[in-house]
Amino acid sequence: MIDYPVQLNLHNKSVVIVGGGKIAERKLLKLLETGAKITVISPTITNTIKANVAQEIVKWKQKEFFSEDIDDAFLIIAATNSPKINLQVLESCNDQQLINLVDNPVQSNFIVPATITRGKLSISVSTSGASPGLAKKIICEIANQYDSSYESYIDFLAQCRTEVQQKVAEGEMRSKILKELLNHCYYDLTKKGLYEERQRKFQRLFKKYDC
Numbered sequence: 633m634i635d636y637p638v639q640l641n642l643h644n645k646s647v648v649i650v651g652g653g654k655i656a657e658r659k660l661l662k663l664l665e666t667g668a669k670i671t672v673i674s675p676t677i678t679n680t681i682k683a684n685v686a687q688e689i690v691k692w693k694q695k696e697f698f699s700e701d702i703d704d705a706f707l708i709i710a711a712t713n714s715p716k717i718n719l720q721v722l723e724s725c726n727d728q729q730l731i732n733l734v735d736n737p738v739q740s741n742f743i744v745p746a747t748i749t750r751g752k753l754s755i756s757v758s759t760s761g762a763s764p765g766l767a768k769k770i771i772c773e774i775a776n777q778y779d780s781s782y783e784s785y786i787d788f789l790a791q792c793r794t795e796v797q798q799k800v801a802e803g804e805m806r807s808k809i810l811k812e813l814l815n816h817c818y819y820d821l822t823k824k825g826l827y828e829e830r831q832r833k834f835q836r837l838f839k840k841y842d843c
């Protein structure tokens with residue numbers, strides 16, 4: 633059996649993190665940009681979590697976990713330092729909820745991969761829990777190859793793709809143009825900041841394919 637990789641849209645979804653230590657903080661920092669409504673349940677929290685609570689970005693219930701705390705949650709992270717409490721969180725879940733136990737990949741119904749993001753580009757690596765350290769090492773290697781210039785390169789590709797979809801109705805022609813757009817020269821022009829030349833080159837594709 634293998635895991636099924638997905639990209640979750642958590643905008644306005646209720647997310648509960650149980651525990652407020654170092655690992656809860658790491659999970660929280662990744663969740664902040666998703667637009668989820670995040671609540672932390674824990675008697676203590678780190679200074680970084682506190683700063684987010686003070687700015688009302690995150691809610692904090694300063695208490696020990698009780699099963700009602702996750703009643704309305706779409707996604708739950710059990711990140712206490714007690715395997716017993718983390719299992720109690722699991723037992724309080726219903727079948728429709730997504731639950732990650734930070735100390736128990738076998739019982740979790742999802743795990744978190746190592747990820748880098750460059751705007752709309754997101755690259756994730758998972759070892760299915762076999763070696764999280766290796767997932768992190770591989771993602772660090774990939775990070776050098778896909779530097780920050782990919783952020784505007786992806787935006788350019790997205791804009792071109794929309795224009796191609798609007799102007800080119802015929803499927804085969806459309807896929808030929810979209811394939812040509814992936815030619816490395818567009819990335820090179822992005823990297824050099826030659827945006828007008830990049831745009832002219834893209835527009836010439838429509839002439840080339842007579843559309």
Ligand SMILES: C[C@@]1(CC(=O)O)C2=NC(=C\c3[nH]c(c(CCC(=O)O)c3CC(=O)O)Cc3[nH]c(c(CC(=O)O)c3CCC(=O)O)/C=C3\N/C(=C\2)[C@@H](CCC(=O)O)[C@]3(C)CC(=O)O)/[C@H]1CCC(=O)O
Nearest residue numbers: 734735737743744745746758759760761762763764765768
């Ligand atoms: C990728 C990353 C994402 C993230 O957390 O956001 C992530 N762990 C990261 C780092 C990391 N974690 C650990 C080390 C120490 C070295 C080592 O043990 O290897 C390092 C390295 C470091 O910190 O440098 C220890 C560890 N991790 C887990 C256990 C419990 C167990 O295995 O039972 C223990 C033992 C605890 C103990 O000994 O007490 C469990 C999980 N960790 C996962 C994800 C999931 C599997 C992902 C996968 O394999 O694909 C899974 C199953 C559940 C989950 O957390 O979702 C993040 C890198 C982020 C970054 O880029 O910085």
Ligand SMILES: NC(=O)c1ccc[n+]([C@@H]2O[C@H](COP(=O)([O-])OP(=O)(O)OC[C@H]3O[C@@H](n4cnc5c(N)ncnc54)[C@H](O)[C@@H]3O)[C@@H](O)[C@H]2O)c1
Nearest residue numbers: 651652653654655656673674675676696697712713734735
């Ligand atoms: N998944 C990973 O990547 C990874 C990496 C390293 C460690 N771990 C695991 O994560 C666990 C947590 O590590 P940590 O460094 O964050 O621990 P920590 O000691 O820094 O934090 C534990 C937190 O849990 C809270 N807590 C304890 N009992 C609670 C309860 N009944 N209800 C609510 N909150 C409660 C504490 O107040 C504290 O905020 C470790 O036990 C370890 O097994 C996971």
